[in-house]
Amino acid sequence: MLTNKHLKYESQKIGMNYFRVAIVLFGAQLLFGLVCAIQYLWPGFLFETLDFNIARILHINALVVWMLFAMLGSVYYLLPDEAGRDVVGAGLGKLGFWVLTAAVTVVVLVYLFIQIGPGKESTIWFINEGREYIEAPRWADIGIVAIVLIFYYNVFFTYIKGRQTGILTVLVADLLALAGLYLAGVFFTDNISMDQFWWWWVIHLWVEATWEVFVGALAAYGLIKILGAKREIVEMWLWIEVLLLFGSGILGLGHHYFWIGTPEYWWEIGALFSSLEPVPLVAMFVHVLYDWGKEQGHKEAVEGEGAHAVSNSPAMAWIALNAFGNFLGAGIWGFFHTLPQVNIYTHGTQFTAAHGHLAFFGAYATILIAMMYLGVQGAYGIKKMTMTFKSKMAIGLITFGVIGMTVALTIAGYEQVLVERAELGAGWDAYFIAQNLTWMKQAMGWRLVMGVITFIGFVYLLWDLVTIGEVEEAKEANELQSAVA
Amino acid sequence: MQSTIVLPNLAPNEFLGIFVVATLVLVFGVGYAGLVTLAKMGYVKRAWQYVAYLFWLLQVYVLYDLSLRIHSSVFTQKILIVAMIAYLFAPHLYFYLVDQSAKRYESALENRKEES
Amino acid sequence: MSNKSASVWTSIRFWRRSAAWVTATAVVLLMWLTFDTVKQISMGSDEDLKKGIRKRIPAPTVINYHIDYKFSKKRGHEVPVIGQKEPFFGKEWSPKEAAALLHKGKLTFQAKACIDCHTALGNGAYYAPDLTKAWLDPKWNNGTMTAMIGKKTKEEAMAEFLMHPDKYPTHGRMMPNLHITKDEAIALVAFLKHMSSIDTNGFPRNFSINAKRLKGGTNAH
Ligand code: HEM
């Protein structure tokens, strides 16, 4: 993680920089998540010092930002491989990286030390926009748009001047939509319904449409790179994924328009299209698994038992986990509460949090971590990277921790639905009666325990990313020597 | 516009059943997709493929049960049927396409060697 | 790469085109629905209120009216009911004043990041009660809070609570002092009252039904 010595292209070096910041922000995300989880159990913890809302803003903004960093990093990293040439504006790309990193630092410091402001426009501009996930103040929005324009310029012209593979075509189109959608979140209105209507354009059309397609493209690249899967098949399949994902996900947006003041017809539209959203996720799951098996079988047939098709086993493990986690967290847990008959009860409960955690982790964290392992492999010039003990601890503990948190939150959500919503019909007292039952308290306790386990897994991950390059490099050098001798 | 979806009240004692049945939908769903893929890949015996279809059938059944438990209207039931059929076919579409295109792009093997 | 015997199903071109068409169709449909929805969720006018025309999101002057949340047989769920005029902080607010107040309220709502502890219209954080119908909550209406805070009207009690929530805790999990000024507090209460008048298709369902069981009367009051 700490070297670029074997990277031929400037673009890939920029990519590695993005990965480095991303992994640090991931750690910060987890720490602030732990603060929130502690406050659920001991509300006095950091009360009026770092209140729940501020810790939560840091938790979810660090989440969004580390993922965006890792996404930019992934694109810069795969760009030369795909286009067959270096990025057109390397200097500009570097500048963009440093400016973005500096801007993020300032935003974080302001969240930490200024936190909130008076009810005036200036607060929205300079401190905090107060809209979930996209709390970054307006000045930062404008900065982000500028940096993204630089980034897009780089991707687009590298694509035009280089080889125009199917993967890049999908990425170029998808990134434009992804960046454009951000603009739907950059305005102020007094009308809370209108506010949330457009807010979901950003959140839903990101995570259930454009980001998913992005992940499809990354998985396609990963399969070709790691397994040597056949490009034509992978790319054909990518287009089918685009069809299924956009075909269901765009109008699936309706599942957020059941209760925010929007008309009833969204009940039908939301139910219909979002029920179909798990279908592409199943397709992606089957795809990764099947290709892995096929290439492995092919390799064994040609080179005999024991031959390994995988050139980077930690990355492949995370990609396989991605295929499964996406299907489970987004597809299954999402489907659980997507029908209006169910959602009227589960809307805005711990159940939503259960789905949010498993989906974000399964669909995005996993594959972005896989891309980081690919980056390390390239940076150290390793031919065949295998899992170390630390890689295994990282993937094992993080997965166990996140699934554990999800189960705890699902139980909490069930209890909340039953008591607060069905039995008591929401309201202030109903809310606290449900919060104070033993089931809820125990679930929150387990969430914290599982969160700590997740964090320990993260420490292994960080440690592994920093050290695995040298370990594997030395191992290959040794093997080479003994082969020569 | 008159809504085709109605949202009747659920009694508190109906929730446990809903929760359990919804979990079964999950279990059978994962079972179907996983088994059918593993069988096609040859990691498990071919016969498991039939077990996979059995899982799918069970999934359809529990989903139907779920739709009754949430007192859903005909519209929602239709949606669920469409989703289940799409779910049955999605993996097969993939297997079919991979086989077909493997034949078609055999010649492309050369390109691949160059690249790596 | 072309191969005469190959079927269309394995053609990349075919799938690329299909993907483009499906996406374009979905986008067009979404645009069309968006035009209709945006029209329906734009705020109504003061005239609408005076004439009794129901808008999904009423004008800011709805703060001058009594608001309730009652079961509608026709819709099959609860809907907000806008009743007689009632003073808000002891006066009737002109359309201009009411709009300015709501503007300040929404700004403060964002500036203090309320949404990262509470949910509003069910979206946000799950650390504190949903605020969608907070204005109608039995605790504000049955005398509990007014007595505890020592104010005559619920709007005054709410404003005082928002300014010093740590002085009036009712649960171990307290709301912190967010340094809200008097003006901001009044504006926030207006924002909350306005939000309670939004037609949310019956969310939250059976609002505070426990209060009804204990006290009789409508669910909300
Ligand atoms: C990778 C994909 C996905 C991610 C990352 C994701 C993430 C999230 C998150 C974070 C929320 C909570 C938003 C908030 O803070 O209010 C949410 C809500 C929701 N998601 Fe997803 N989701 C994904 C896919 C899906 C799918 C495929 C479905 C349906 C089949 C779905 C159904 C829902 C529903 C119905 C809600 C609203 C919950 C409520 O009413 O409170 N999601 N999602």
Ligand code: HEM
């Ligand atoms: C150390 C482990 C973690 C802990 C203790 C933790 C804790 C929390 C807490 C307490 C909340 C606030 C929920 C609320 O409003 O009541 C939250 C929100 C959230 N967290 Fe985490 N978290 C952890 C890891 C993660 C990871 C790994 C991800 C995703 C990759 C994630 C994604 C989210 C999302 C998307 C939300 C917003 C959910 C929603 O609004 O529905 N968290 N987390």
Ligand SMILES: [Fe+2]
């Ligand atoms: Fe969604």
